[in-house]
Amino acid sequence: MSLSRAETLINxxxxxxxxxxxxxxxxxxxxSEKDQQKYSDALEIYFDYLLRQNQPNGPGENGHSQSENDST
Incomplete structure (x- = not known):
């Protein structure tokens, strides 16, 4: 899928x-009122990507993150 012009410019x-x-x-x-949503969507995609990149290794086996499992 090709990127929208807004996504290309944001990137x-x-x-x-x-x-x-x-x-x-x-x-x-x-x-531009008619284009604002496109730019908002492109930025949301980027910020979601950043959030995923900065997540800890994910939930442990019982659904809790590793830090929640540590009792020390």
Whole structure:
């Protein structure tokens, strides 16, 4: 599946590869009522990705995280 223009611009912004023209396009999109949802969705996808990357190793066997299982 190809990325939307909003996702492409957000990804370029995050990787510091956004041109001046693309920055202007991104800012126009963020300020445009009809395009705001696209940018909001693209940012939500990125933030969800960051949250998943920063999760601990996941729940233990009994459904609790490893730190909850430690009694020390």
């Amino acid at each position: 370029k912004l995050i990787s510091n590869k956004l041109t001046g023209e693309e920055l202007s396009e991104l800012l126009e999109g963020i300020n």
